[in-house]
Amino acid sequence: MGANSSLIFGIIMNVAILLVFFRFLMQLAEVGAYNPVVMATVKATRIVDVFSRILPTLAKGRVNLAALTLVVVLYLMKIFGVMYLSHMMPNSAVHLLILTFVTMIQDLITFCRYLIFATIILSWVVMFTQSRSPYIEVIQELAEPLLAPFRRLLPNMGMIDLSPILAILTLFVIQRIMDAVAITLLTGL
Known part of the structure; x- marks a missing residue:
């Protein structure tokens, strides 16, 4: 139960x-x-x-x-x-707080990765169907603040946008660092 x-x-x-x-x-x-x-x-x-x-x-x-x-x-x-x-x-209130914040950050990183993948797929849908829905607009507008810094770093390549790849790689590195920090913090308590 x-x-x-x-x-x-x-x-x-x-x-x-x-x-x-x-x-x-x-x-x-x-x-x-x-x-x-x-x-x-x-x-x-x-x-x-x-x-x-x-x-x-x-x-x-x-x-x-x-x-x-x-x-x-x-x-x-x-x-x-x-x-x-x-x-x-939980062992203590501090343990609960640390676990909560680590979980929040890990979930945020996962959410950002899913959002970027959804943006990639939906950009293809828009390109091939020439249709837009309110859902597509929301996802693209939510992903724009994530991708904008990477677009400024990369050179303009016309129709090819490599910023999602760089953003996903950066999120992957941050996820690995957070996993190591989580293991260190939770085993130390």
């Missing part, structure tokens, strides 16, 4: 985290407010508006501290809940 309830709880928490994180990213990337995907995400995450009364937005309204704080709280609840339901309690 513990493994099943832990799995179900983890899935529910992942959906909640993903929705709030999408809201944070859409505001950060300044995705169009009238895009149906953005409107649905804002409607599904009304709880962020409650926290927005307490926590301000920064950087001309782009960094929503309420959404970011809620993501951290949801991650803490997820890690603690999964550990509790699996009958593996």
Whole structure:
């Protein structure tokens, strides 16, 4: 029973985290407010508006501290809940916090990789079908802040864009470093 309830709880928490994180990213990337995907995400995450009364937005309204704080709280609840339901309690509060932040960073890196892969595939879909949907626009606008620094580094090659490859390689290196840091931190506790 513990493994099943832990799995179900983890899935529910992942959906909640993903929705709030999408809201944070859409505001950060300044995705169009009238895009149906953005409107649905804002409607599904009304709880962020409650926290927005307490926590301000920064950087001309782009960094929503309420959404970011809620993501951290949801991650803490997820890690603690999964550990509790699996009958593996953390050693201390510090252990729980470190595990939460390491998990958040690793999940962020994984999300960025998936976002870049989705952008690559959807660019082909747009090129071959000459059609655009609100979903494609959101994914491309979310990936643009990730790819823009790499586009500035690479020379302009016309239709060929190598920035996703460089971005994925950079994320791979960061992932390996984070894995080593996580192992070091968690074995030291």
